[in-house]
Amino acid sequence: MKITVIGTGYVGLVSGACLADMGNDVMCLDVDEAKIRQLRQGAIPIYEPGLEEIVRRNAGAGRLRFTTDVAESVAFGDVQFIAVGTPPGEDGSADLRHVLEAACNIARQMTAARVVVDKSTVPVGTADKVRRAMADVLAERGVDFPFSVVSNPEFLKEGAAIKDFMSPDRIIIGADDEHAIDVMRRIYAPFQRTHERVMVMDVRSAELAKYAANAMLATRVSFMNEMANLAEALGADIEQVRRGIGADPRIGYHFLYPGAGYGGSCFPKDVQALMRTAAEHKLSMRVVEAAEAANHLQKLRLPQKVVARYGEDLAGRTFALWGLAFKPNTDDMREAPSLAVIAELTRRGARVRAHDPVAMPRAREILAANTAVEFCDDMYQALDGADGLLIATEWKVFRAPDFQRVHSLLKTPLIIDGRNLYQPAEMRSQGFDYQGIGRA
Ligand code: NAD
Missing domain, CATH: 3.40.50.720 (NAD(P)-binding Rossmann-like Domain)
Structure with a gap:
């Protein structure tokens, strides 16, 4: 054809x-x-x-x-x-x-x-x-x-x-x-x-099916993020909760991971467009509205943890950031949580040393005006003398780093892991102050 x-x-x-x-x-x-x-x-x-x-x-x-x-x-x-x-x-x-x-x-x-x-x-x-x-x-x-x-x-x-x-x-x-x-x-x-x-x-159902799918997925992410934040406050471990609920076939294990908020070119804009469509028909989509509002807050979760550790004023601090793309295996930076993390940390006076396996060229363009951000070609180079490591994207290469090297390069062995890549007990035994999302 x-x-x-x-x-x-x-x-x-x-x-x-x-x-x-x-x-x-x-x-x-x-x-x-x-x-x-x-x-x-x-x-x-x-x-x-x-x-x-x-x-x-x-x-x-x-x-x-x-x-x-x-x-x-x-x-x-x-x-x-x-x-x-x-x-x-x-x-x-x-x-x-x-x-x-x-x-x-x-x-x-x-x-x-x-x-x-x-x-x-x-x-x-x-x-x-x-x-x-x-x-x-x-x-x-x-x-x-x-x-x-x-x-x-x-x-x-x-x-x-x-x-x-x-x-x-x-x-x-x-x-x-x-x-x-x-x-x-x-x-x-x-x-x-x-x-x-x-x-x-019919055409209308097909058009709506796409929005319904993305809104459902965005809601699932925000639901897990809020559940993770609650688990953290209660001294529970969201990983165990996830296992406990995913086994129910009505829930399932897919797409059930808490994190640093959803981004990308689709969920944020499609959720907004769906709410707009509903408003035009004098309807409100309260569940979807809540999912979106929760996502905005979740994108600030990593900086909040930094503030809890170092205080509101981050002048003189430097943080390493692993992961810029909104998810692994893409260079897409649209609405990436990393952008919210960088904006919040640098607004508070911190410097950020960032590394991403493929998204750095795109990130350099987007962040050209932010002089507090430095891009490092090597993931370990980003850690040098930093007051902590933040992880915003779950690239495979971040899953099993040389932890001894990470420890020795960081000025303070603090890891704030927005993708729950590591086991908290193991990290503590290696001398890290490790904080995941929803992990007591
Ligand atoms: P994109 O921004 O990567 O690409 C769009 C391309 O269209 C650009 O190269 C642009 O130059 C070109 N373009 C714009 N106007 C044009 C015109 N009049 N004639 C010819 N080319 C033109 O967008 P994308 O991420 O590929 O998304 C495209 C659509 O698919 C969007 O509606 C998006 O919501 C949807 N979608 C995206 C994904 C995804 O994962 N990216 C998944 C499913 C659906």
């Missing part, structure tokens, strides 16, 4: 590469010329394990190409996937500017029927807006080509995006015409060899 993917970010590039890997002819369009130039030279603008190899293989075989030329990309694919960003607007609602621009571009250039597939996360009703916007453009042009609008929300996780796309838990297709449903089934047939994973539903 000939497929165009609009947007070459985390979702678009992974989708394009994986669709090409199944033998489709794929053209990826982006407005960002630098990104397209890089991709054409075989360089990958984002960090995503396994992506580079798939892009290289398929570009080399001529099945995956990159362009900034809208006319060329509209002419190319019978199916046009929209995978552009939907960042939060000022009031928290999803900003649909890029989605509508991509859709109108298709309508401006199309000379034959097209199936337009919305993969971006968009509020309920967006498919209708896309349909109307495209119809208006076609009417202005005085032409009438048939087109379908499909909602196909994406559930991949950054850091495991290739695996998630290649073997998805489910493929949601929101569509109301048989031709589009048939096309979508054919596109996804190779991704579900063991069993049927396609769920066809």
Whole structure:
């Protein structure tokens, strides 16, 4: 099949590469010329394990190409996937500017029927807006080509995006015409060899399913974070509590880890957009509102522990920070808890020596104005003379460090572990003042 993917970010590039890997002819369009130039030279603008190899293989075989030329990309694919960003607007609602621009571009250039597939996360009703916007453009042009609008929300996780796309838990297709449903089934047939994973539903339910999934996950994280804070106050260990509740199949063990708050490009913005949608319908989502409020507080949990140890004024103190990305195996810094930790520590006068295995280039750009932050290429170098180590991301490389070396490099052997990577008793026996999240 000939497929165009609009947007070459985390979702678009992974989708394009994986669709090409199944033998489709794929053209990826982006407005960002630098990104397209890089991709054409075989360089990958984002960090995503396994992506580079798939892009290289398929570009080399001529099945995956990159362009900034809208006319060329509209002419190319019978199916046009929209995978552009939907960042939060000022009031928290999803900003649909890029989605509508991509859709109108298709309508401006199309000379034959097209199936337009919305993969971006968009509020309920967006498919209708896309349909109307495209119809208006076609009417202005005085032409009438048939087109379908499909909602196909994406559930991949950054850091495991290739695996998630290649073997998805489910493929949601929101569509109301048989031709589009048939096309979508054919596109996804190779991704579900063991069993049927396609769920066809009406467009609005498909659009809402994505928000419901992210809001549920965000709520689960905030629930565990609050339970962890309570465990700490009560002298209980959240790790034991987690084991105790996860065994119940109605609860399950997945996604049950307390930490330093959730971040990333999806949960925070999708939770906000969902609340906005509810407000527009004069409804409130109290559970989701609470999950969001709890998350803001949780992001300050590590600095609070520092303040409890050293006092409100941190002038003259230096802290090592391991982990900048919002989670491991990605360079995505959007809404990362590390940013809140850094802002709070430096606001109180401290200096921060930070290390992340892949997110440092991105972090350097974002934190360029904060002169109290120093980036260290080596994780141990960050510890040198520090008043404590804070851990914000659970990269594998942080799981089993040389503790003797950590101890000898730190000025004070304090570890505030926002990801519960280590065993408290073991850490104490090695002479550390160790504090996790919810671990008495
Ligand atoms: P991103 O910011 O990484 O990439 C978006 C890309 O779209 C950028 O390269 C941008 O230049 C390009 N773009 C913007 N307008 C364009 C236009 N008119 N034509 C062509 N290209 C254009 O975003 P992302 O993280 O890939 O997310 C994309 C969408 O997918 C969002 O709605 C997001 O909520 C959703 N989503 C993201 C994830 C994730 O893990 N990142 C997972 C599921 C769903």
